[in-house]
Amino acid sequence: MRISNKMEKATMEAHIMDTKQVLQILNQALQIEYAAGIQYLQHSFLVQGIDRRVFADYFRSQSESSFNQAKQIGDHIVNLGGLPTVEPYAIKQSTDLKEMLQLNLELERTGLKVYQEGIKAAAEDTPLKFFFEDQAYHEYQDVNELEKLLDQKKVSVTEKEVQLKKVKSA
DSSP: OHHHHHHHHHHHHHTSOOHHHHHHHHHHHHHHHHHHHHHHHHHHHHOOSTTHHHHHHHHHHHHHHHHHHHHHHHHHHHHTTOOOOOOOOOOOOOSSHHHHHHHHHHHHHHHHHHHHHHHHHTTTOHHHHHHHHHHHHHHHHHHHHHHHHTTOSOOOOOOSSOOOOOOOOO
16 A cells, blocks of 8 residues: 555656746746847848848748747746746857758757747646647747748649539538
């Protein structure tokens, strides 16, 4: 019977959130979002050539999104009794569009990994776990978009012609 109680206690403790670990993960995420906000903004300034108009707007939009995520993360840190960092993750710059996209992809992938760690660390704290899942999903979308822009996602088209079917009206 004592072994069973010890096992139950160990199982219950495994489901309790380690606030210190969660705060470390949130501060890592905050550093990444700061860096992403600055890096995307810097890229919006530096992008040149025929693609400038499209990519400057894209980079600025991504920058704004990163800073909005940073605001949410900072609030979560304070709500858990922590102190939000003011230090960004490494910021990288380039004047080459393809390299800019690659640098942003690396940063987004790093963010996705941190949010996935947060999902595990949140344990049974459903709202916090949902927050990490939501952030991970946004990072996942950003990773996919950047992979498409970098031509890393290949679509296979076997049918050269599309025939739309007529829909019968009710």
